[in-house]
Amino acid sequence: MGDHRTVEIESIGEQGDGIARVDRGYVIIVPDTENRDRVTVEINDVTPTIAFAEVVKCKVYYECSARSHA
Numbered sequence: 001m002g003d004h005r006t007v008e009i010e011s012i013g014e015q016g017d018g019i020a021r022v023d024r025g026y027v028i029i030v031p032d033t034e035n036r037d038r039v040t041v042e043i044n045d046v047t048p049t050i051a052f053a054e055v056v057k058c059k060v061y062y063e064c065s066a067r068s069h070a
Contacts, residue, residue: 001043001044001045001046002042002043002044003042003043004040004041004042004043004056005022005028005040005041005043005053006038006039006040006041006059007020007022007028007030007038007039007040007041007053008020008036008037008038009030009033009034009035009036009037009038009039010035011035012034012035013029016031017029017030017031017033018030018031018032018033018034018035018037020041026049026050026051027049027050027051028041028043028050028051028052028053029050029051029052029053030053030054030055031054032055033055037058038058038059039055039056039057039058039059040055040056040057040058040059041053041054041055041056042054042056
C-alpha cells in the first residue's frame with residue numbers, strides 16, 4: 001500500500017468508479033476518473049483480486065477529468 005502507479009482507465013464500473021487493469025488483469029478501482037484517463041494513483045487498499053486507489057496526478061499530455069489531481 002502507498003505505492004504509486006501510472007494507469008489508464010479502461011472502463012467505468014457500475015458505481016461510476018474508473019477501472020484500470022495491470023499485471024495479468026489485476027483490477028484497480030479509481031474514483032473520480034473517466035474512461036481513457038491516464039493517471040498516477042496511490043494504492044490505498046489491496047485484496048488478492050482488486051486494489052483501491054486515489055488519483056495523485058494526471059498526465060499532462062492527456063486530458064484528465066480526475067477532480068482530485070495535483
